[in-house]
Amino acid sequence: MLKEKVNKCLQMTEDIMTSHYRGNHDVFKAHVHKACLWIGSIASEYYHGKEKIIEVLKEEKKELPDIILTSREFECVFQDRNSCTIVGRYIGITDMNNGELFRDMQRVTFGWKEEKEQLYIRHIHVSNPMANVQESEIFPHKLGIFTHEYMNMLLRKELKSEMIKIKDQQNVYHIIQLSNIIFLEAFDHRTLIHTTNGDFLTRMLLLDVEKKIMTINDKMIIRVHKSYAVNKYYIDSIQRYEMKLAGEYRIPISKQKYLDVLEKLHTRKMRGSGYE
Incomplete structure (x- = not known):
């Protein structure tokens, strides 16, 4: 042919x-x-x-x-x-x-x-049927080993010893490891950085903090709302216009960004046996 x-x-x-x-x-x-x-x-x-x-x-x-x-x-x-x-x-x-x-x-x-x-x-x-997933689940056990192994691979590959330096409200500098950031929240022209080690308030705008992180790791943070950006590795579940993060945080997802968020969570390019 x-x-x-x-x-x-x-x-x-x-x-x-x-x-x-x-x-x-x-x-x-x-x-x-x-x-x-x-x-x-x-x-x-x-x-x-x-x-x-x-x-x-x-x-x-x-x-x-x-x-x-x-x-x-x-x-x-x-x-x-x-x-x-x-x-x-x-x-x-x-x-x-x-x-x-x-x-x-x-x-x-x-x-x-x-x-x-x-x-x-x-x-x-x-080859195989598409298995239904219950509402509010994103990576349940019954979805199979594909998603589990894929996300673990990304975690190992992307979350290394990457850090940013942030100045808080008292002009004190903090070194924050990217893998510890759970989500970013806009707060009165400032940004509240929620981490596994506590929260940090900086005078920087949410967009500026987001850009600072993306210069080091451009795949970790997803903007889900005008006031929120999340670390995708801390997402536990998603339902319509809301997501649940580790630590029982509930974050709104704007209607305009909903499908884009789903796409970013699942899109990857595969060539041979490797991932990009």
Whole structure:
């Protein structure tokens, strides 16, 4: 298969999965082969033929919530003269009115074949179901080892001996280790720095403290509200427009930043076996 057509299969695979979790199957219907085989993530999901697969998708659409795919990665792992195999992985985030349901990583395989200059899907395999997470949970045990190991890796990689020097209200300088900062709070044109070792009030604006931290570590702090910025490693749980931090702190999340916060918590780039 020509490189141009392999690239088209790559893009269509991503488009199909993204559209699927938004309840739109138009691209899929246009390219699924009449003899396609779909092997789903549970034992009962083993379907032959275009008509049957579309029928199943139509029923599924009635109960499937809108899911945003993040951390998408797709690649071609095999190609010959008339076919190619595309594999991909991603994380889904479900935006619900009654709370936030995070989903586990899912992996898919698409087998494409060219017939009479048209590209068709001959085989689909979905590796695992997306496990529901209860409201107000963000990284529960049942989400699996993927999230747990990933966050531990980030913690080891990013929270080293990084420190900032801050002058308090009495003009006394304090050396604060970044990994001890829980969150920042705007307070009457000043900033209250909440840490595991106590609170520090500085005359600096929240934005200036945030910038100072980001010059050392630009991935640790997330702005969640005009008056709050949090250390993402101290987040215990999230529900709609509020998060709970270690130490029982409850922090509001502005409506404008809500989806952006979720995206930042879950987006990562993966190449091979490493993370960036």
